[in-house]
Amino acid sequence: MNEMIEKILDHRSVRSFKDKLLSKEQIHEIVKSAQAASTSSFIQAYTIIGVTDPEKKAALAELAGPQKYVAENGHFFVFCADLHRLELIGEMENVEFTESIESTEKFMVALIDAALAAQNAALAAESMGLGICYIGGIRNNLDGVKQILNIPERVIPLFGMAVGYPDSLNDKKPRLPLENVYHENGYAEKEALISQLEDYNRTISEYYKERTNGVRNDTWTRQMAGMIKQKSRMYMKDFVERQKLNKR
């Protein structure tokens, strides 16, 4: 196993950072790394917004949880799926773009492009000895994020990424069994999948017990079931359509 793979496998989220800002050079290396990711048909359909203004960081931290590490970190990035740039191009080149930009296909392209870029950014930051945490919590209130960051139509803020010098490291949580996530030549049978999930429940249950001296008694499927019940962020379809994406 090479050093890069060791680094990739050693990933854990960091939610507590030292009081030290990233340098401009660090930020640029992270963004350049993001830009080096593959992009669908060279479309580069994302925008990254760095947030340094303490009031804006505090406002984002509040709506995301509150989660204080959204405000207290070395730098805070917001990754956006961006088809606004294509709209500008439609105007510059005088071509009709509405149907194409508003398609579910292009929405997917932009989400995937943004996520590939973000994961490059995450690994670049980690390779510098920094820690990162993805912040899905900004999707609690995207109308709020839109206002704080002056987000135009055809752009969806997807997640934040808090980056900084780690103050403490989380444990690595055991992932699903490889065979539950990786199948060959076709999707696996239901019975096999359920039996793997039962195995995984035992692994996760052990993991929580060990970490909490027996206090936390939980399984993965129970945890996920609790999450499914919540019906979180059901406003999203409406928000995305108001941003004029994923409409047709």
Place this chain on the structure above:
Amino acid sequence: MNEMIEKILDHRSVRSFKDKLLSKEQIHEIVKSAQAASTSSFIQAYTIIGVTDPEKKAALAELAGPQKYVAENGHFFVFCADLHRLELIGEMENVEFTESIESTEKFMVALIDAALAAQNAALAAESMGLGICYIGGIRNNLDGVKQILNIPERVIPLFGMAVGYPDSLNDKKPRLPLENVYHENGYAEKEALISQLEDYNRTISEYYKERTNGVRNDTWTRQMAGMIKQKSRMYMKDFVERQKLNKR
């Protein structure tokens, strides 16, 4: 700049591979690397299908283009956004899941999870000296992919990834100017963005001219305008909804 960032910045797609298959160990290291990526609320909402059956590879290569490197490579992965696993959990734990699973929010979570995992896989493969190419072309005909790979409801194949020993290397294409992709504290003004795109057009125009001894005369915005006009894959919204995702 450290070695990992140098590797990230040196990425280029590879579309021609030597006739040598990946070992099982290599495939497992790549999948384990994918699994180490961050995942929204620990949901791990993706499945990766490795395709080794020559007939299935040929069928996928045909519908994706045809693109012969989908059939001729060291290994072919298909990355899927997967909420079928959550549906199984809903049944196992006896909780109502329909509204939650069918939300645009959960669709986005699954797309992002799958893409983060894929980019880890890409970098892991590249760190082993392998080349990769993302294959968005499988989205030309997802009903076909569904049939070939036996994909259940609540699962969307997003893209393929051809991996293998590089036979030839593509050039690195210059990316958008950093300031066009990275803004601070709010989305940038239209005038600045358009002026950056005009600069970038000059860069890309030079790049194509140099590579083709002056034959190719193209700009980025013209290339993108040509793409927007095409209205490609307009069946996607219907397909995704038939798979019972992104509905509410």
